[in-house]
Amino acid sequence: MKSLKIAAVVAGVFATAAVHAQALIKIDGSSTVxxxxxxxxxxxxxxxKGSVRxxxxxxxxxGGFKKFCRGETDISDAxxxxxxxxxxDCAKAGIKYIELPVAFDALTxxxxxxxxxxxxxxxxxxxxxxxxxxxxxxxxxxxxxPAWPDAPLKLFGPGADSGTFDYFTEAINGKSKSSRGDFxxxxxxxxxxxxxxxxxxxxxxxxxxxxxxxKGKLKAVQIVNPKGKAVTPSIDAVMAGEYEPxxxxxxxxxxxxxxxxxxxxxxxxxxxxxxxxxxxxxxxxPLGAADYKHALDNFSKKKTGTGFGGEAEVGVKVAxxxxxxxxx
Amino acid sequence: xxxADPSTIRAVRAxxxxxxxxxxxxxxxxxxxxxxGVLTFSVLFLDMAIQGVPRLDLEFFTSFPxxxxxxxxxxSAWVGTVLVMLVTALAAxxxxxxxxxxxxxxxxxxxxxxxxxxxxxxxxxxxxxxxxLLALGLFVYYFGFGQSIxxxxxxxxxxxxxxxxxxxxxxxRAIPQSIHEGSYACxxxxxxxxxxxxxxxxxxxxxxxxxxxxxxxxxxxxxIITIGALTFIAFLPTAPFSGEPPAGLFDxxxxxxxxxxxxxxxxxxxxxxAFTVNAAAAGFVLVFMTLxxxxxxxxxxxxxxxxxxx
Numbered sequence: 001m002k003s004l005k006i007a008a009v010v011a012g013v014f015a016t017a018a019v020h021a022q023a024l025i026k027i028d029g030s031s032t033v034x035x036x037x038x039x040x041x042x043x044x045x046x047x048x049k050g051s052v053r054x055x056x057x058x059x060x061x062x063g064g065f066k067k068f069c070r071g072e073t074d075i076s077d078a079x080x081x082x083x084x085x086x087x088x089d090c091a092k093a094g095i096k097y098i099e100l101p102v103a104f105d106a107l108t109x110x111x112x113x114x115x116x117x118x119x120x121x122x123x124x125x126x127x128x129x130x131x132x133x134x135x136x137x138x139x140x141x142x143x144x145x146p147a148w149p150d151a152p153l154k155l156f157g158p159g160a161d162s163g164t165f166d167y168f169t170e171a172i173n174g175k176s177k178s179s180r181g182d183f184x185x186x187x188x189x190x191x192x193x194x195x196x197x198x199x200x201x202x203x204x205x206x207x208x209x210x211x212x213x214x215k216g217k218l219k220a221v222q223i224v225n226p227k228g229k230a231v232t233p234s235i236d237a238v239m240a241g242e243y244e245p246x247x248x249x250x251x252x253x254x255x256x257x258x259x260x261x262x263x264x265x266x267x268x269x270x271x272x273x274x275x276x277x278x279x280x281x282x283x284x285x286p287l288g289a290a291d292y293k294h295a296l297d298n299f300s301k302k303k304t305g306t307g308f309g310g311e312a313e314v315g316v317k318v319a320x321x322x323x324x325x326x327x328x
Numbered sequence: 329x330x331x332a333d334p335s336t337i338r339a340v341r342a343x344x345x346x347x348x349x350x351x352x353x354x355x356x357x358x359x360x361x362x363x364x365g366v367l368t369f370s371v372l373f374l375d376m377a378i379q380g381v382p383r384l385d386l387e388f389f390t391s392f393p394x395x396x397x398x399x400x401x402x403x404s405a406w407v408g409t410v411l412v413m414l415v416t417a418l419a420a421x422x423x424x425x426x427x428x429x430x431x432x433x434x435x436x437x438x439x440x441x442x443x444x445x446x447x448x449x450x451x452x453x454x455x456x457x458x459x460x461l462l463a464l465g466l467f468v469y470y471f472g473f474g475q476s477i478x479x480x481x482x483x484x485x486x487x488x489x490x491x492x493x494x495x496x497x498x499x500x501r502a503i504p505q506s507i508h509e510g511s512y513a514c515x516x517x518x519x520x521x522x523x524x525x526x527x528x529x530x531x532x533x534x535x536x537x538x539x540x541x542x543x544x545x546x547x548x549x550x551x552i553i554t555i556g557a558l559t560f561i562a563f564l565p566t567a568p569f570s571g572e573p574p575a576g577l578f579d580x581x582x583x584x585x586x587x588x589x590x591x592x593x594x595x596x597x598x599x600x601x602a603f604t605v606n607a608a609a610a611g612f613v614l615v616f617m618t619l620x621x622x623x624x625x626x627x628x629x630x631x632x633x634x635x636x637x638x
Contacts, residue, residue: 031597034560038560042395056560057556057559057560189599190604212599214599278395282395
């Protein structure tokens with residue numbers, strides 16, 4: 001065992017020497033945020049002509065925070081705010097962080113294009129389909145609404161490990177991860193697209209980008225927002241704050257310690273300045289220009305902590321969130 | 329009954345005809361069973377090739393991943409795969425061959441050896457993700473190798489170690505006992521026997537085992553993801569003695585990396601259909617790499633076998 005430790009020390013010396021030879025920014029976390037961060041990383045490296053190296057992993061939001069709170073990464077991609085447990089882990093390791101919203105993802109509810117009787121859905125109707133009590137009971141469309149046909153209701157959704165599932169269940173069923181279990185679940189959204197496009201009686205949900213790419217095969221359902229207006233998911237509707245409650249902000253968390261390194265500071269500034277353009281390019285919904293500016297301001301003032309205080313929350317306006325006094 | 333009786337002849341012919349029908353039937357069944365595997369693979373491979381091959385050009389091999397499907401390439405992925413395989417081979421071959429030789433030639437026949445043997449066969453059946461978790465704790469954190477090519481190479485080396493050990497033992501057992509006995513009769517020690525006879529004669533079989541193991545390792549994704557291979561990486565490990573300040577000979581083994589299966593996995597989960605084409609192209613390259621390795625194994629075995637004259 002002693003020789004193992006010596007080997008470890010020697011290897012550690014080697015490793016640090018090698019890794020710090022060149023500026024390296026380590027990012028990990030949510031696969032939902034990945035396309036945006038990847039686009040930023042790609043352009044940033046081009047702009048710096050290769051003098052800074054950026055790596056992006058997809059361990060998932062939870063996995064990303066685990067690494068982040070051990071001090072292994074500089075920036076963590078997150079499709080939901082940091083949770084209490086993760087805040088504690090970070091605090092224990094002395095890791096402080098700045099929470100920055102970077103874009104929106106609009107969860108899109110879709111049905112088969114041959115489905116003629118659905119054009120809009122209320123949250124109550126969605127809840128009736130998806131709540132835990134629906135399991136084994138709500139099996140036909142007419143069970144949800146007697147006006148709908150006597151045809152089997154086939155549900156498709158992301159698996160329980162995804163942030164998309166967490167947010168949808170929180171927004172619709174009122175509690176994160178609380179859902180019926182008898183639906184076709186897949187971590188691969190393309191499987192859900194296939195499923196809904198092949199079954200006339202199907203209904204599913206996933207991120208807007210997947211709907212946008214497959215518009216010909218799917219029909220997006222309008223969601224009745226809290227003001228009673230049925231809204232079609234679109235970039236404009238989300239930016240106007242009308243597509244509620246299924247639009248969610250996505251975040252990056254920047255380690256305060258890493259912020260002292262000039263390349264990290266430059267990268268985050270680059271992210272927030274080019275975020276709108278790049279988010280649109282990868283089919284995500286950008287924040288308003290004022291929000292990016294506000295986020296940049298919070299960043300330069302080093303406002304550490306989370307505006308959510310470790311609680312999941314639906315329908316927060318990004319502008320309000322950025323004004324909050326963050327907790328650590 | 330007369331042997332020439334036409335009815336008897338007819339009866340015998342009928343029996344023969346029936347037996348032949350069964351023979352045919354079984355042959356057909358065998359061919360069918362064979363085709364299930366072969367055809368499934370062919371269809372999958374063809375489908376992938378039709379989709380992916382038009383995408384293959386020099387740029388695909390020399391570009392980094394990108395958010396634009398048309399510009400994205402597999403440079404960091406194939407370089408990562410090749411380097412990880414190199415580390416895997418350097419670690420697994422000496423260990424595996426030495427272990428195999430020990431078990432065949434030196435190990436006393438007792439219960440400890442039996443337990444070791446049972447464990448080696450067991451190791452071959454352990455799901456690869458378990459190796460990933462072990463490696464995460466041991467290589468990444470305890471030894472502090474980090475999420476590097478070294479960690480990945482060593483993890484895959486552990487994974488294929490049982491394959492190499494078993495192949496080595498099989499190859500040694502295929503050597504006639506008379507070679508052993510002749511060597512010992514001339515007064516050679518075990519080591520001299522191993523060095524001058526056992527290893528040269530078994531090298532063809534060992535090499536086949538090594539390459540089959542490597543072909544398994546090249547497609548592994550789960551353990552590599554566990555130890556933290558990355559998805560987006562747009563630079564290569566520093567080549568020895570390049571850069572400023574100059575990198576050492578082995579600096580690259582601590583570099584962050586990605587490998588082909590991870591690049592494919594990421595592309596298949598993207599919404600844009602153009603990325604699926606990229607994934608198919610990358611898949612074609614990966615299958616081709618595996619086939620090339622297997623082809624090499626067959627060729628080398630053929631060459632080495634020809635040189636063996638008992």
